[in-house]
Amino acid sequence: MNKQQSKSNYESPCDSDNDWTNSSNDSKYSDSESSVPEWDSDVGDDGELVYIKIKYNNNAIEDTNTPLLENCETFKLRNNFKRSSTRRSTKGRIFKVLKVHKAKNADNSGKKKPVPQSDSSKKLEDDKSIVIQVSKNMIFNSEKNCQIEKLFGLSLATHPNGKILVVEDFLIEAYAIYTPRIKKGYYLQKVNGIEVNPYNINNVLQRIAEDPYNPKLTFETPKDVVTVDLFKLLTSKDIDNSIIQLLRDSMCSVLYICCNDVEYHNNDDKGVLYCYPRPYNQNFLYNTRGAYVTLCHLAPKSLGTSEPTTSTVLHNEKLINVTYTSHYNDLLLIAFPNKQLDLFAARRVTIDVVRMLEFLYGSLKSCFTKPNNVDKLDGMFCRMFGVLLFSDSNRDVAGNIDISTSRIEDLLGAHAVTLPLDIRVQVDDAITELEAADYREWTDDVENFQRLYTVIGSCLYYSEHLLSSHLQDEDLKEINAFLKLNGVLKLSVDKELEKLVVWKEVFINEHRKFNNSDDNDSRIPDGRWFLLVVGKGHFILATLMEAGGCTEDAVGATPPSPFYVEECESCLALLYEVGLDKYLSLWFSANTQPQLETSPEYLTKYGRKMRDVNSLKSDTALKSSTLKLSKQTLGDVKKRHNSSEQINVASNSSDTNASNYGSHHNLYAQWYNGSQKQYRHSSNLDISYSEDSNSLKSNSEISDDRVQGRRADREQKNRRESSGSDSDWDRQEVNRMGSSIDMSDIRKSLLNEIDRVTTHRITAGDDNVLFHFVQFESAKGILIAPVKNIDIQANNALYSYIIKTFRTACKRIHDLLQHSIRFKANQTSTNPLNKILIAVKEYGMLFQAPVQLLNQCGVNKKNSETFQFWVVGRVFSEPEPKELYLCYHESIPQDLTEVAYLLSYLE
Template sequence: MAHIDRSEYENSDDYDSRQYFDYHPGDMNLDGSDAVSEESDNERERYRPCQKKTSLHNILYLMASSCMQLALVTVFIWETQLLMNHIEIPVHFAHPHQGYDLDSELKDEESLSKIEMYRKHVVDQSGILEQLVTNTEECIMTDDGGDLYLSSGSDTTENNEENVDGIIRNNCDTSNYEPPWSKAVGTQGDLFYLQAEETIQYVPSTIADKNHIQNGHTTVNGSDHKGKKSKKRSKKKDDVKIIDGNVNHVNSNKVTFNDIPTGVTRDVMVFVDPNRNNFGRRATQCESLLGIIPGHFNTPSQEMGDVRYNKDKRIMVQGLLPGGEWLMAVNDLEIDFDNIDNILSSIRSPKQVKLTLQKIAIQASPKHVIIKKSIINSSLVRLISGERLQEEPINLRTMPHAVMYLTLDGSSDGSKDKEDILYNYPKVNSKLLEVRGAFITLSHMLKDVTDNTAKNSTLLYNDQLVHLGYKKEDREVMILALPAVKLSLLQLNHLCADVVRIIRVLFGSLHRAFSTEGYHDHLDHLFALVFQRVLLAEEMLEHGAKQTSMLEPSLSIMTGVRALTMPEETKVTMNNCLSELEAQEFADMGDDFYSLRRSYVILGSSLFYKGYLLANHLHKEDLIDLSLYLHYFCLLTLCNEEQLGQLVVWREVFPSRYCQKDLVDPAELGYCEPEARWFLMVVGMRNAVLGMLLEAGGCAAWAEGHPTPDPFYIDQARSTILQLEALDVFNQCEIRLQGPAMPSVACADWFLPVIKGAKSDDAAASKPSTVTPAKKIVQPESILKKKPVLISQAESQKHGRGTVFDVESDIDSLSTGTSEGSTPVMGRRGGRKASAESDESGESQGNSSLFRGVRRRRNLLSVFDVNDLKRGLGFGEFNVEEPEAGSLVKLTTGCDNTLFHYIHLDELEGVLLCPTQQELLRLSTPLHRQILTNFHNSCIIIKNSFEHSAKVKVQSQEEESGISDVVEQGLLFHCTPEGWTDSKKPPPTLTYWVVGRLMYDPFPRQFYVCFHDSAQQNLIEMAFKLGFGVTV
């Protein structure tokens, strides 16, 4: 029995089988074995399609019960999805051998329906109020003008094992329940569904939530948000967008329960049979008869959820619809908690009853959940979801840009009939399109001249320099043109290669993508995003993007995924969750059980949070495929900036690793990749995105036709995200993002002498403050006696190591000798004389502003320094925050942290490390930004050298074509702060290095750093520290 007991989530005293603290639908029946065995008649523990690790007992009960003639009623309300849309778990109704054939079923009331209850459970660990809706089995329903009717199913009398198999299959394949994205599914089974969400910040509340579970009734606070209702609703309208134009739901995930009956009431006719079910002694009448778990509307004073004193006696439909409805009347008799049992008990024979439900705009958030006000960036979502494709921004027109796919077979000379153009975007006649003949000629002719196809062209028109990138495929060529002001040639080449790769991954080949009319919409979407991202970085900023990739241009030329380093513990948690998901240990999915093959094998998954890679179980090339997709469709940007309501992507892909010859792994003896089809699945919720690569074929079933998104897998992915959230992973990520930089980076302003106090105060404020200003500082002579910044090479070599360590403490109150003797640091750093000198200088120099200027850069000591000092000097009150392991890792040598920025590209894993955007924002002074701009552009220069030297190596050595075997390149900058007003003195100069280094051993890596020129740095050492020191 693969069942995992999740008892840690249980509230053991008040535990009831109807209540769960569980994120994992698969683990829904956490009490499964117990509950079933104890309450053998509990029908609600029957088959549940989302179950993971369903116990054998359950299956047996399922089979048994499917033969039982049950009449249960259910209400299925479409708007389920509208409420709490980010956490509802889609449920799949199973009906043997039939899907949506409802009309015929409707009339057949003699048959029996079976009900699988939707469940609700409240999860408290991370403060998510999750309403899990349990399933209804074989429930037939139809959507008629928003109202739902249900009727009994048919054929169930003939249930047998085969039939049960069918149920299982159907559960996975088709779904009577329609997830919100279902209408966005394209003809090829592909799906790109993106829905914005109002930002709700759930603040962890451990006490209150638990107490909301009372004897099977979840209480939901319903009073706080009445006033906000109308406002939120109106705002919501723009927020939900679905691509492909098929669906345009305006969802509402905020509903307020209140007395004013503004909510929609609905009547639902249900057929009930009081004799036919028994959910056990703890089930209430309402539950057993109507299948509704009644809930209380709580008032603030009753937050603790004592039901007995609850004055609001309305019955909330808790079990079916997450806090969204209340049951007003049964057969037009108004009911509440006082009379419901009486009324329901009067139903003694099977009959049809009419339920009146009111759905009201709501608030499903208990008081302790803080709702953060946030402006929904709907235009960004619209941009990304592809809705604004038609409206071409005006400022884009002035910039020459185009993508075209041309064929040699068309009429090459007749520029009027455009037979040779298979695709072009934007759809206007541009000059570039007019001269396309030249491009075709070049791309085909150069093969004869140079043995290579054309890669780039540069041309000039309208006084604008335009770069072109070519990609030739047989007799066709793709051309991408962009203005040189925006993109250097190297960047264009990478962009071009990326675009080609994405297209090949998504469509198989360039030819297939461009020559299939049906794909043109997708391509339009892709290229619109590319152009807008590249050309309109400013506009994206206006749309609320905090930081677009164009502000970090060198990242676009690094083939790697930006990752976030996390503590080992969190890593283990994440990897466990992903492994659990990938293992697909769902009993009801197993081959053993139903002798059915599972639909897909999960080749791997990777998890992103706010655009950073957290964990990856994919092959490197697959990861690159996935991340390129996410990046070029701006999904990573979006989930960094916004909280996604829901993101579901599903489509068949052609992974580079399998489909591109140059990337196919060399054949290993005895193993070859199976013939298969692959599907990309991306599920996003809030800031997290989970990408998976599924394989159909091989050991999984072969996929026929165009499989539509598999709700089962999507559910599993969603629940994995929820599980991760429950395990506090994302919270940890936030802590990491908001916490000190790892490794610590310095702000450039700390290296300038303070200019009249005012200007650099913000720099001081932006640094993580670890010092007390009042304390006296010991200064190194090399800093004070010379010009503070310009330490020449020789001087820094002479004095750099020799300076006494400088600590913000009243170190001079202690005898120098003592501290020297007791700390190895002292011994290493300098002798007695140096200390004495620096003491002197510290006293003689009364210029406190100079101190301040210098002190700032001194605050980031290495772990060793701090710990040693604390030990050696016996300070209890040492005013440096206790460094959590590794939180103050310093990459640079020398006593100052001189590191401004770094990029580390692990070419083996395809993972890129660099300071997070959050870290950068904290250091965002004009000077620092200026330095970073130079850093990124230098990286482009350096990368250019690396790439060409690698090419030279491949080519024959006879020809002189540049420098080969470049392993390191460095640039030394002199920088003066902008807006220097003091005309008497020359502006101070900041000298810094940008160095790039290639490393091959033990695996290929690229390392780029930017550091202040006060200490010589060894890049190999720095890379080593980064590799091993950061996550310790």
């Protein structure tokens, strides 16, 4: 009954405990009348809002690496169970339902030990594996009829990496068997000596059910399960001491010192305006601040150098990176443990922190001197350290925090992906419609209706990847920093959001600059600016709005306007309507633009042999099934291969060689059928591409009759739905995005092509030798790279090694190339630069995979073959500095200029 209640609580749409707001009103419950938005009661006194509601019953693909577990019957039940009484799980979900949480804690306070996560950091289990024998005679009551619960009396969850089973809870009857030796969060490693994972657990259980002997379970202690329950931190005002202790232990710290004399003497704390974590005397940065302050004064005045940027210090046997940011006479110090955030990462994160603080408060000074702001700052820094240091994606399988996962893609800028053009047009169009904010839709009384806000621009993320940005470069950088450091982006990856609304007043870059320069001919109105973040599913849409100028002036505390929230929501709804969510989840796992070689062993001699054998097998299989594959197609393929291709194109040959014989289409044939293709044509690119041929059916269809089949259907549908659409109209449509004509029909028809995924190659040569790439434009703050979880998708030890090496090497290359970039950006630098390094524009390193790894991958049978790959970075200074990092197999030399050129076609 109790459970039922909590369930209904959860499902009520206005369960305001789902938020992480700082609003103080206690009576959060509100009616779900249609006129009052569900987040209304969460709006804080200052008008700011953070409202999050997470979808739990997600049948949709949550992530591309969703384990098969979701499909196993036992685990489905498990999921259901989880939903009805959500609790702390080691899956490390960032946000949880507090109310349920509390209720559960209250329920079990008598029976269950407090949660293991917070104290486990200090505890070191010496023997890693623990064996528990469970009597066969015991059959546990499992309400869910779950096999595992019945047999063992415990419930399991999947580790976020999808490869490990984690103990989530014990049934009450079984509690005595396991505790105190096994704790929640431990890994189930073996059953009767058989290693288990989410994929084979059902089979293993089946065997055990038939086996007459008592099953033996082997558990493994997770080495370092420091999981910060961020949600708790974010919701409650008084931060749990254990979490502060955790941050203190890991030497995270923030200190803001005011060094001008007046305030120094007036302040009780000798000029320290902000210190986190507190108490002061336990904060190592506070205790040693004298050293940093002195150094900061001494370096420019007496040593003739610039102010210090970073210090690496050794404290309690831990290396800590301290970064300096000075603001007039004040000094902001941030400390990160070197183990989790190396110097490279610490520098970049600090830049982002400063960006975010200035964006939210106008300046560092006002950030730390704003009255009653300490709680908010505490929460923010706590979130920041939590996201950076303790989120699960930073861990490897054993739970160790992996330094190399402070990935260069995350640090440099907003991670964008190269979506196909027609998809980008869709996205841009939806956002443009939002930005136009045509308020005629809202009211009939147009005359007396003045806009509240002008939309300055917006950007759209999907699962932490930037899809589109209509913002100024600086605004994008700041918004990206805000979303990243507050964990909003991470949340959108980990969870499927049902609703997320964040509303904050911000100080845009342009306005700050204007204030500083006192330049009177600025065109910026003297208004106020607000950031509205709306999320749904894995989408995050951030919109920057301006009040003032032609709109109504915002006075006092300004809560979010339901109109604009709804408008943003409807923008996202539009994207859902056209099926973009489904398309993207497919696209993100498709590895297409450009295609990467995620099975690097195929590039070795032995690997080639293996592949040939494999493909021969499947080739014959294919032939027998598709004799229909006409000669005409094959001839066509040859012709295409002979012609000089601007972009190397290959079918999505994820499975076999044979699928290379996909049907290759002339672009123009495609264009006359599909409406949006025209855009490509109009830009006069000689791009050829092939269609995906994963489905043999489509293969044969297309090859039988190239203009008929699915495309013909589509075309007909096009004609039917958008009656009278001809190419002229299309052209106009494309060129003038954001026209008021409803395009949803066309959108639908376009996204019907989901299963047709075009793949491109950007490296030269017959084989695809590209393992990874990153292209970074520092001015825009955008970097283009393959999807973040590509190494997880590949699930290949050698590939993971390559990517890890790539990311580490990139940091070094990036640092070296900065000399050139800085020199070109600012010729009259006061600090003389090394005159040799400023000329370096390309830096390459050839790596060799270790022999053990090759043996492990079964490539290197006779220790004869080496596996070498290049990591090369190059800076292009014209027209804007652009850095390209490439990781490819040594067998085919690549010219980075060419690669950059081909890559630019994909953009």
